[in-house]
Amino acid sequence: AQSVTQLDSQVPVFEEAPVELRCNYSSSVSVYLFWYVQYPNQGLQLLLKYLSGSTLVKGINGFEAEFNKSQTSFHLRKPSVHISDTAEYFCAVAFGNEKLTFGTGTRLTIIP
Amino acid sequence: EAQVTQNPRYLITVTGKKLTVTCSQNMNHEYMSWYRQDPGLGLRQIYYSMNVEVTDKGDVPEGYKVSRKEKRNFPLILESPSPNQTSLYFCASSFYTGGGYTFGSGTRLTVV
Numbered sequence: 001a002q003s004v005t006q007l008d009s010q011v012p013v014f015e016e017a018p019v020e021l022r023c024n025y026s027s028s029v030s031v032y033l034f035w036y037v038q039y040p041n042q043g044l045q046l047l048l049k050y051l052s053g054s055t056l057v058k059g060i061n062g063f064e065a066e067f068n069k070s071q072t073s074f075h076l077r078k079p080s081v082h083i084s085d086t087a088e089y090f091c092a093v094a095f096g097n098e099k100l101t102f103g104t105g106t107r108l109t110i111i112p
Numbered sequence: 113e114a115q116v117t118q119n120p121r122y123l124i125t126v127t128g129k130k131l132t133v134t135c136s137q138n139m140n141h142e143y144m145s146w147y148r149q150d151p152g153l154g155l156r157q158i159y160y161s162m163n164v165e166v167t168d169k170g171d172v173p174e175g176y177k178v179s180r181k182e183k184r185n186f187p188l189i190l191e192s193p194s195p196n197q198t199s200l201y202f203c204a205s206s207f208y209t210g211g212g213y214t215f216g217s218g219t220r221l222t223v224v
Contacts, residue, residue, distance in 0.1 A: 006154075009152070042217070046212045102154045
């Protein structure tokens, strides 16, 4: 069965510390991988995506993610977080067609 | 400005009273989709459309209808809303597989 798992529902991090938000998926077909961010009371904004090629992809706001095919993971990282990064982050996977499946989200809280 | 427009932003209705949430995109996208967002469940796909007159069920289609008579519009219809359809709804569109969806601002629906 095709699925997307975000292992952490909440992640508290001190300001200027690094962060990693984890995402794993299960699929028997080729996939496209995405990370979206949702700021409070707003819609979703695309952070970055992996379609093919280099497994390390860079996105907006200093975020990057690495595709690991053997571990079926697509973890999101940022070397130094800011208060403005407080938001909910969603991993999403397109399995074959355009059916985009989302994980349950990780709420990132930055501690001053 | 390229965008996905949903209306209304907020809606309170009573059980059984038919309603329609409109969605329109001005990017000539072929793919459109509806999601509902509930706490702890992330975003779940209700219906999606790969082109005009082509629609398919997502993960939670029960109680919803859609139509795609024009490329730009993809309304979501609740024929007989029930309290368990109280949720935050997002419409999204994409030009091609892997493009990443552009999301609307959301519609917060309350059914009493």
